[in-house]
């Protein structure tokens with residue numbers, strides 16, 4: 001008898017007949033696979049594209065890590081799941097709130113929902129910051145697991161559903177600033193698939209390599225070749241393998257290699273006075289801006305005496321700005337939660353990033369690398385690749401319109417013939 005599936009955010013998911021693995025390649029701009037295929041370094045992915053399905057899909061705005069991981073795993077936009085950045089400004093307190101807390105997530109993930117219906121699921125992330133949201137309400141009593149490679153040595157049966165992850169995977173704990181942090185996630189996925197055969201696996205990597213290296217650079221190709229080997233092993237173990245990314249990545253540097261930045265807080269302070277507005281860069285992990293805190297999307301919160309329309313007029317006139325929206329329009333256009341939106345949204349052009357005040361950003365961490373980052377409309381394009389051909393119904397759907405990365409679970413579970 002066929003087991004009933006689950007329903008989440010208006011989509012019906014059947015019970016997987018074979019394991020389904022969805023991999024979110026953090027910062028995995030489609031250009032990396034395109035270049036990798038041309039350079040012959042990703043033979044398994046090249047085969048998936050021939051025998052399975054491949055397209056370029058749209059991720060959600062802002063093109064940041066947390067919102068898109070939650071969109072992919074809930075099958076819904078930020079307006080539904082509530083995560084619209086890595087942090088937001090609480091209007092009541094004026095405090096910046098980190099958006100990684102499970103209490104801020106307004107939907108369950110598919111992994112949590114399936115686990116509660118008795119499926120064995122695995123959610124593995126590179127960085128620990130995503131782990132709690134992805135595993136919110138997950139039932140780990142029945143063989144499901146939820147852990148990060150960053151904190152692999154701290155996993156417990158009670159909280160993570162697994163202990164001694166390092167012994168299980170047979171590798172040392174990887175450095176947080178290394179490609180191994182991501183490869184460990186894939187290795188763990190291969191091992192779990194081989195030994196425990198979960199019904200659903202979600203493997204979420206980090207964009208350490210993509211922030212540093214452009215498509216085709218030796219370090220990027222090496223990383224993609226290593227990933228490809230592990231994708232091949234997931235495929236050989238009989239899983240449906242689906243690949244996407246949370247966002248793309250673009251070079252936002254001047255010809256001389258320095259970052260091309262609009263220091264928006266400095267501009268607004270000059271026009272309207274210090275303290276009249278707060279520019280929030282929701283790409284950053286903390287409120288105090290540090291290395292990597294530059295992206296293509298910022299929110300401006302206006303003080304009582306500042307009219308958002310005046311901010312919009314100034315921002316629209318800046319070279320390097322692609323689009324400016326007021327709060328309501330941004331929320332409507334990008335399906336964002338209105339209560340967590342700024343008064344004004346400013347989006348950079350593909351070649352320009354937007355920062356707050358120059359003095360608050362420490363760029364020393366770039367160490368001579370060109371600035372590669374994301375957050376803007378230009379970085380919403382992501383791969384949408386399956387190792388199996390689509391059913392007739394899903395092939396028709398894919399041909400009819402542009403796909404969204406948050407449909408990938410639907411395609412991987414419902415859209416391939418078993």
Ligand SMILES: [Zn+2]
Pocket residue numbers: 026027064065066207246247
């Ligand atoms: Zn990311």
